[in-house]
Amino acid sequence: MGLSRPLADFAAEVGAEGPVAVVGGRTQWDVGGPVAPDARLVSAPAGVVDHQPADMTVRVGAGTTVAELTEALAAAGQFVPLDPAQPGRATVGGVLSVGHSGLRRLRYGPVRDTLLEARYVSAAGRLVKAGGPVVKNVSGFDLCRLLVGALGTLGLLAEVVLRVQPVPAARRWLRGRADPDVVLARLYRPSSVLWDGDSVWVLVEGHPADVAELAGRLAGFAEVDGPPPLPAGGRLSVAPTDLNRFGNERQAGTFLAEVGVGTVHLHDKVTPPSPEPSVLDLNHRVRAAFDPDHRFNPGRRVA
Amino acid sequence: MRTLLEDLTAALGAGAVKGDPLELALYARDASVMEGSAGCVCFPTDAAQVQAVVGVARAHGRSVVPRGSGTGLAGGAVPIGKPGAEPVVVVTTRMNRILSVDAAARTAWVEPGVLNLDLSRAVAHLGLHFAPDPSSQQACSVGGNVANNSGGPHCLAYGVTTAHVLAVEVVLSDGSVARLGGTDPDPTGYDLRGAFVGSEGTMGLATAVLVRLTPLPPAVRTLLADFPSAESAAETVSAVIAAGVVPAALEMMDQRITVAVEDFVHAGFPTDAAAVLLAEIDGLPGGVDAAVATVVELARRHGARQVRVAADEAERALLWKGRKSAFGAVARIAPDYYLHDAVVPRTRLSEVLQRVYEIADANHVGVMNVFHAGDGNLHPLFLFDRRVPGALERVHEAAGEVLRICLDAGGVLSGEHGIGLEKRDYMPLLFSEDDLAAQDALRRAFDPERLFNPDKVLPSGSRCGDIRSLPEGVWV
Numbered sequence: 001m002g003l004s005r006p007l008a009d010f011a012a013e014v015g016a017e018g019p020v021a022v023v024g025g026r027t028q029w030d031v032g033g034p035v036a037p038d039a040r041l042v043s044a045p046a047g048v049v050d051h052q053p054a055d056m057t058v059r060v061g062a063g064t065t066v067a068e069l070t071e072a073l074a075a076a077g078q079f080v081p082l083d084p085a086q087p088g089r090a091t092v093g094g095v096l097s098v099g100h101s102g103l104r105r106l107r108y109g110p111v112r113d114t115l116l117e118a119r120y121v122s123a124a125g126r127l128v129k130a131g132g133p134v135v136k137n138v139s140g141f142d143l144c145r146l147l148v149g150a151l152g153t154l155g156l157l158a159e160v161v162l163r164v165q166p167v168p169a170a171r172r173w174l175r176g177r178a179d180p181d182v183v184l185a186r187l188y189r190p191s192s193v194l195w196d197g198d199s200v201w202v203l204v205e206g207h208p209a210d211v212a213e214l215a216g217r218l219a220g221f222a223e224v225d226g227p228p229p230l231p232a233g234g235r236l237s238v239a240p241t242d243l244n245r246f247g248n249e250r251q252a253g254t255f256l257a258e259v260g261v262g263t264v265h266l267h268d269k270v271t272p273p274s275p276e277p278s279v280l281d282l283n284h285r286v287r288a289a290f291d292p293d294h295r296f297n298p299g300r301r302v303a
Numbered sequence: 304m305r306t307l308l309e310d311l312t313a314a315l316g317a318g319a320v321k322g323d324p325l326e327l328a329l330y331a332r333d334a335s336v337m338e339g340s341a342g343c344v345c346f347p348t349d350a351a352q353v354q355a356v357v358g359v360a361r362a363h364g365r366s367v368v369p370r371g372s373g374t375g376l377a378g379g380a381v382p383i384g385k386p387g388a389e390p391v392v393v394v395t396t397r398m399n400r401i402l403s404v405d406a407a408a409r410t411a412w413v414e415p416g417v418l419n420l421d422l423s424r425a426v427a428h429l430g431l432h433f434a435p436d437p438s439s440q441q442a443c444s445v446g447g448n449v450a451n452n453s454g455g456p457h458c459l460a461y462g463v464t465t466a467h468v469l470a471v472e473v474v475l476s477d478g479s480v481a482r483l484g485g486t487d488p489d490p491t492g493y494d495l496r497g498a499f500v501g502s503e504g505t506m507g508l509a510t511a512v513l514v515r516l517t518p519l520p521p522a523v524r525t526l527l528a529d530f531p532s533a534e535s536a537a538e539t540v541s542a543v544i545a546a547g548v549v550p551a552a553l554e555m556m557d558q559r560i561t562v563a564v565e566d567f568v569h570a571g572f573p574t575d576a577a578a579v580l581l582a583e584i585d586g587l588p589g590g591v592d593a594a595v596a597t598v599v600e601l602a603r604r605h606g607a608r609q610v611r612v613a614a615d616e617a618e619r620a621l622l623w624k625g626r627k628s629a630f631g632a633v634a635r636i637a638p639d640y641y642l643h644d645a646v647v648p649r650t651r652l653s654e655v656l657q658r659v660y661e662i663a664d665a666n667h668v669g670v671m672n673v674f675h676a677g678d679g680n681l682h683p684l685f686l687f688d689r690r691v692p693g694a695l696e697r698v699h700e701a702a703g704e705v706l707r708i709c710l711d712a713g714g715v716l717s718g719e720h721g722i723g724l725e726k727r728d729y730m731p732l733l734f735s736e737d738d739l740a741a742q743d744a745l746r747r748a749f750d751p752e753r754l755f756n757p758d759k760v761l762p763s764g765s766r767c768g769d770i771r772s773l774p775e776g777v778w779v
Contacts, residue, residue: 054545055648055679077547099489112494113466126737132715134646136463136678138452138501139716139726139733140760141742145465145497149489155741166547181407188521188587209589239486241408262488272491278481282748283492289744303492 003045003061007119007127007158013042014156016125019298022156024094025065027086031098032151032300039298044093044158048072056164057116057133062093062157078164081108085230093157099149100235103227104203106260107191112148114162120147120155123291133161146286152297154290168205175201176221180259181244186217193259194227195243197252200259201227231256234270238262275303307363311345311391314355319397320345330370330382330392334439336641336695337378337724341368342389346397350510353474356393357508357754361478366390366757369504371415371447374439376642377723379451379503383758393508395446401425402511409516410469410486415446415509422514431516434461437719438627446509452501454719456552456626459677460585461517463719465500470513473499473506476754486513498745503721504756506749520551520585524595525619526612528602529576533557533672536578537653539605540676543582544649546601548594552583553677557656560629560671560684567632570625573609580607580676581626629673630684637669637686641698645706647714649679658708659683666701668694680718681709707732722760730762 014020021039023029046063053076060069066080066087073079083102084090096118101111117131130143147154171191180195183202187193192203202221204214215221231254238246240262247257256265274280283303287294305313308322321327321344332338342365347353360367368390370380382390399416406429413422419440423432436455437443443453449471454463461467470484484496499506530536536555543553556564556572556579565572572579580602584594599610613619633640647655656672659681663670669686683705687694706716706729716726716733730739743761746753 052648052650054541054650056544056549057648076545099494101488105488109462109466110488112497113462122737122741128741129734129738130741132646132733133713134648134679134715134718136454136458136646136675136680136718137715138454138463138719138721140722140730140739141745142452142465142497142501143741143745145494145500146745148494148497150493154493166549188518206587207590207593210587213587213589235489237487237489237491239408240488241405241486258488262486275490275492276482278475278479279483279492279495282475282481282483282495285748286493286495286498286745289748290741 001048001050003047003049003159004063005045007045010042010045010158011121011125011127014121014125019295021297022093022152024063024091025086025089027084027090028094028098028100032302034299036298042156044091044156049159051076053078056135057161058164059133059159059161060092061159062091064092066090066092066095073164077167079167080114080162080164082111082114085232092160096148096160097150097152097157101263103194103258104191105258106193107189107205108165112145115144115148115160116163117161118144118147118157119159120157122155123293123295127158128155135163149302151300151302153287153300153302156296170208170211171203171205172211172215173201173203173224173226174215174218174221175199175224176218183218184260187214190214192227195247195257195259196228196255197247197250228256231265231267233267236264236266236270238264307343307359307365307391310359310363311343311356314359315345315347315352319347330394333373333375333378333380335376335378335381335723335725337381339381339383340389341382341392342384344392344394346394348397350472350474350480353393353508353510354478354480356391357474357476357478360391361754364388367508367754368392368756369450369508370394371444371450372396372418372442374443375447375451375723376644376720377717377725379721379723379756379759381724383724395444398510404429406431408486409518410513411516412511412513413445414511415444415449417445419443419445419448426516430519432519433514434458434467434517435464438630445512445514449500449509449512450502450504451719451721454675454680456554456675459553459675460549460551465497467515467517468496468500468512469515471496471499471509472511473509475507476750476752484513501721503723503760505746505759507755522588522591523583523585523619524591524612525581525583525622526595526598526610527572527622528580528582528607528610529573530578530580530605530607533578533656534653535606536580537656537676539580539602539607540652541650542601542605543598544677546597548597550582550594550598550677551585552581554581554626555579555672555674555676556581556626556629557672560632560673563632563636563671564625564629567635568624568628570621572625576608581622626673633671633684633686638688638690641685641687641702643681643683643685643702643705644717644720645681645709645714646718647679647681647709647712651712652676652679655681655708655712659705662701662704662708666697668697668701675718678718679714724759727760728762
C-alpha cells in the first residue's frame with residue numbers, strides 16, 4: 001500500500017511551463033493523434049493508497065496498472081469495472097483519460113461513472129482536487145466527468161478515488177446465432193451482448209441460479225471461454241437502435257458491436273465525426289479555460 | 304426605452320410574463336429557508352422563447368435564474384440581485400411535454416418541466432421507469448433533477464441523475480442552442496453533458512433532456528429491521544455493503560421520526576425501536592433471495608429485534624409510504640423544519656450520527672434523522688419555529704457544525720440537494736482556492752458573463768474564503 005512517490009513530486013515534475021505529455025502503459029497511445037515530439041514525458045505516481053471495502057471505494061495513484069488494482073481488491077471480493085484490453089499494462093489514469101469503457105458497460109455503465117474524486121496537476125503546475133471520496137456527492141461542479149475522456153488535455157491525473165463493485169458470484173459467456181436485439185430484449189441486465197454480424201456472444205453474471213436461468217433463455221447457445229478477440233483498429237459510436245441496420249450493411253466478421261451500448265470495434269482506423277459548431281466552440285472554450293497554452297499532451301485531440 | 308416587463312411581454316405574450324408584486328413574491332423563494340427578489344417571472348414554452356428571454360435579459364443587464372418546480376432545498380432557484388437589477392426568473396413548468404419515447408432504445412426526450420413521477424408513470428406500461436426518485440418526485444421536474452444531479456433512495460443501486468441523462472439541449476448565455484451528449488455512447492469531445500448535469504442552472508438552461516429509462520426489476524423484496532440502538536443499525540449498513548450486497552435502497556429512520564411517521568400514516572413501524580432500517584433488494588429472483596437472506600442474517604447478528612419482510616405488494620407499499628411520508632409527518636408537529644444534507648463514508652455513519660444528536664442538543668434544536676444510509680447520505684431534520692427570536696440562527700449554527708464534523712470524517716457538503724446559496728460559503732471548507740478556481744473556469748467557459756444564476760455554488764470573488772457572507776438583500 002502507498003504511492004510510489006508523493007503527489008507533490010509529480011506536480012513539480014510537470015511544472016508550469018513547456019509542453020508535457022503523460023505516459024501510462026502506452027496501450028491506447030495513438031488515440032486522438034500522435035503526441036508532439038517536443039513534449040516532455042512524465043508518468044503519474046503508482047500504487048494502491050487505501051481500500052475501504054465497506055465504503056466500496058478505493059484510492060489509487062493514476063499510474064497504477066489495472067491488474068495491480070484488480071489484485072488489491074480481489075481479497076475483499078471487489079473490483080472496478082474498467083476492463084481494458086491489456087490490464088497488465090494499462091494504467092488506471094490511462095483508462096480514465098482515454099475514457100473508453102470496457103465490454104461490460106451494458107451492466108456497469110460507462111467508465112466515467114466510476115470516478116468519484118480526482119487529484120490532478122493543472123496547466124499551472126498546481127495540484128487540484130475535483131469531486132470527493134464518497135459514493136454520492138453534488139458539492140460543486142462535476143469536473144470528474146469532464147476529465148474522463150479528456151486525453152489529459154485539461155489536467156494530468158495524479159491520484160483518483162474510484163467506486164468499486166462486488167465481484168459477481170457466477171459468470172458465463174455464451175455464443176450462438178440469433179437476432180442481437182431479440183437476445184438483448186430477452187435478458188434482464190446482461191453484462192455484455194456482442195455481435196459480429198454472424199454470432200452473438202453474451203455474458204451473464206450474478207447469482208448462480210440466475211445465471212443458469214438466463215442461460216436457459218438462450219436456446220441454441222453454447223458456453224464459451226470468453227468474447228472473441230476485439231478488432232483494435234478503431235471504435236465507432238452509433239445509436240444502439242441503429243446497430244442492427246449498421247451490421248446488416250457490413251460483412252460479418254469485419255466488426256464487433258456492443259449491443260445495447262452502441263460501440264462498434266473495427267479493424268480499420270476510425271475518424272470520429274466532428275461535433276456541431278456550437279458544441280465544438282464550447283469544447284475549445286473549455287480547453288482554453290484549463291490549458292490556454294495547450295501545453296498538455298500537444299498533438300492529441302479530443303474534438 | 305421599454306421596461307424589462309414590456310420587452311419580455313412583447314417576446315412571450317401577455318400571459319407568459321408576471322411582474323406584479325404578489326406574483327414576484329411567490330417566486331422570491333424556493334423550498335429552502337432563503338428568500339431573494341425577482342425582477343420578472345416568465346413562462347416560456349420552447350427553446351426559441353428561452354432564447355428570446357436571454358436576449359431581453361442581456362439587453363437589460365439582468366441575470367437569468369432558471370427554475371423548475373421550486374422544490375430545491377439549497378436556494379438554487381432563489382433570485383439574487385441588487386435593487387433595480389433583480390434577476391429574470393425563468394420557470395419551465397410550461398415546457399412539460401414528453402417529446403418522444405423510444406422503447407427499444409429505452410430512452411425518452413422530455414422537456415424540462417415534465418414531473419419526475421409523471422415520466423415514470425408514462426412509461427410504466429413499457430416495463431420501464433426513470434430511476435432517480437427524489438422524495439419530492441411527485442412535484443419535482445426532470446429539468447430540476449438535471450440541474451441538481453438529484454438522487455433518491457433507489458440511487459444506491461441505480462446511480463444518481465447523471466447516470467440517467469444521455470443528452471441535454473441547452474440555451475447558452477450568448478443565446479445559442481447546443482446539444483450536449485447524444486444518442487450514441489461516446490459523442491466526440493469532452494463530456495460537456497456530464498459537466499452540465501449538476502451545474503445548478505449556472506451554465507445555461509436545459510430546454511430538452513434525453514433520459515435513459517430503466518427496466519422494472521423482475522423481483523423486488525422489501526424488509527424492515529428494528530434495532531435497539533442507532534449504532535447497531537448503522538453498523539448493519541456497513542456490514543451489508545462489505546458483504547457484497549448492494550440493495551436497491553437502504554434507508555434508516557431514528558426513533559423520533561419513526562414515532563412521528565407512525566402517528567401520521569400507521570405503517571406499522573415499531574415506535575419503541577431506537578432505529579429502523581428499510582431495505583429493498585431487486586433484480587432476478589435467485590440473487591434477490593440470497594441478498595435478503597444475507598441482510599436478515601446480518602441485521603440479526605447486529606442485534607435487530609425483529610426483521611419483517613413485506614409479504615405482498617400492499618405491505619411493501621405501506622412501508623415505503625411510511626418512509627416517504629416522513630417530511631409530511633414532521634410538518635404536522637413543527638411549524639418549520641430545515642432539512643440538512645451531507646455525506647460521510649458509510650463506515651463513519653455511527654459516530655457521526657451520535658455527534659449530530661450532541662450538536663442539536665447543545666444548540667437547543669430538535670432533530671430527527673431519516674436518511675439514505677446505504678450511501679452515507681445523512682439528512683438531519685432540524686425542527687424550529689421561525690417566529691421564535693433566534694431559533695433560525697440556532698438551526699444555522701447547528702447545521703454548520705454538522706457540516707464541519709461530516710467534512711472532518713472525510714465527507715462532503717451535499718449528496719443530493721446541491722450547494723445553491725445555502726452552502727456556497729462553505730465551499731472553501733472542502734475545496735482549496737485552486738480547486739474553486741478550476742470550477743469557476745468551467746463555469747466561465749460556458750457562461751463568461753455570469754448571466755445564468757450568478758452568486759450560486761461558488762463563493763463570490765471565489766477565492767476569499769469568508770464564511771456566511773451572503774449578498775445584500777438576502778434573507779435567511
